[in-house]
Amino acid sequence: EKVLQLGGKPMTFSDSSGFIHEPEGFSSEQVKIVMKIKNDARGRCEDYLKHSSTATYHKDKRPWGIEADFAFPSATENEINSKDAVALVENGCRGVFEGANMPS
Secondary structure: OHHHHOOOOOOEEEEOOEEEEOOOOOOHHHHHHHHHHHHHOOOOHHHHHHHOOOOEEEEOOOHHHOOOOEEOOOOOOOOOOHHHHHHHHHOOOOEEOOOOOOOO
16 A cells, blocks of 8 residues: 555455555555455455456466566565576666565
């Protein structure tokens, strides 16, 4: 939500099973759907596919190969390794901002 409030566009959401990617970014309404799935229904990111014809799901993958200006890994410590960092830079990422309890 904060990314949208500040004029950004979230491209992916992930959990321990994989990640979902909206090629044009997630709208406010789409973010609300993801939050409802994750917080209220205790569902998985993959469940979002029932609500979108454009999203793709990447099982057992991390989103760090997706083109983006910034990355916001959250909730898991040591989320990004050196291979992931290289992929982020190669895909245009200009900054990484961790929100985990114990950032790497």
